[in-house]
Amino acid sequence: MNKKVLAIYFSQSGQLGEIIDHFTAPLIEAGVSVEKVRVNLKENYPFPWTANGFFSVMPNCVLDVPAELAPFELKERKYDLVILGYQAWFLSPSIPFNSLMHDAKLTGILNNTPVITITGARNMWLNAFVRVKKLIHATGAKIVGNVALVDTHPNPVSFVTIFHWMLHGKKDRYLNIFPPPGVQQTDIEHTNVFGQHVLNHLNENSWDTLQQQLDADGAVKLNYNLMVIESVAGKIFRFWAKMIAKKKNRLPWIKLFKYYLVIAFFVGAPIILTIDAIFFKLFSPRRISAKKQYYLNLN
Ligand SMILES: Cc1cc2nc3c(=O)[nH]c(=O)nc-3n(C[C@H](O)[C@H](O)[C@H](O)COP(=O)(O)O)c2cc1C
16 A cells, blocks of 8 residues: 655745755655645744844743644545654744644644654754654654754854844855855755665664664764753753743843853853863763763654
8 A cells, every 4th residue: 555654844944845855755756645744833933034033932932832823734644654844943842843743633643653853953953852752752653763954064153154044034155255054955965865764664664773774874963062062051041931931021131132142152152061071071971871862862
């Protein structure tokens, strides 16, 4: 019988859509029925963002506050595989993805279904992934594979270029000096290779070794320094989000958070990494490997 696959995602710029297209191409070529659904919020955030608009979504991202989705349809009531595309916003599942995971139309079909997660992030997706896993497990689905694409340029470079992209709407070279923002085109196209592995496992109806094969082809690369920054930043974002959520007039606090983030990024993060390198990195390999597992485990 013809296998049925659902690939469902939100994408603001279209980047995640392009990733999904390349990822699912081998399935489609092999005749698998792939239903691609791009969801939207009822009231989408404008793209490009204004700076205040961009930062104003932080509390609701971090505190998991869903928004209303525009209506969407699914053709089937059961799929052989569901591919869930998500993006990290402020180290959290994006509001559109979180909203999707609260929609009964999707959660109703996920029970007992193999799920593959795929993201196109700047470079900090680990905290978001931990929460994405919880949302998926709550539906009774089983995660069988994970692909995480990132901008592989140095952290300060991608920090600058993502703001150029988000605030101007163009995925082009800032000042003609910086590299293009976002996930590199070659990496987007390389997801084709991951899709081929998925096809083999879908045909065999066995998922046990999929992640091993995806990893061998570079589907997930964990950067130790970014993991350290993320685990500290996640807690600090939570503090800010809770504090701002209580304010009647959020805007001045959002602006303060914006300046805080720039200082934390360029001053705080190097200090955290230096402390970590002196006191932890060399002396606690077991703790580090447990932390990596915590972030990367599928179930
Ligand atoms: C509000 C907002 C916050 C973001 N925060 C993060 C983040 O914490 N970590 C990260 O790696 N990328 C972050 N990004 C980048 C997104 O994960 C994603 O790469 C980018 O928005 C393109 O996705 P798209 O396909 O929806 O256009 C953020 C983007 C937005 C719009």
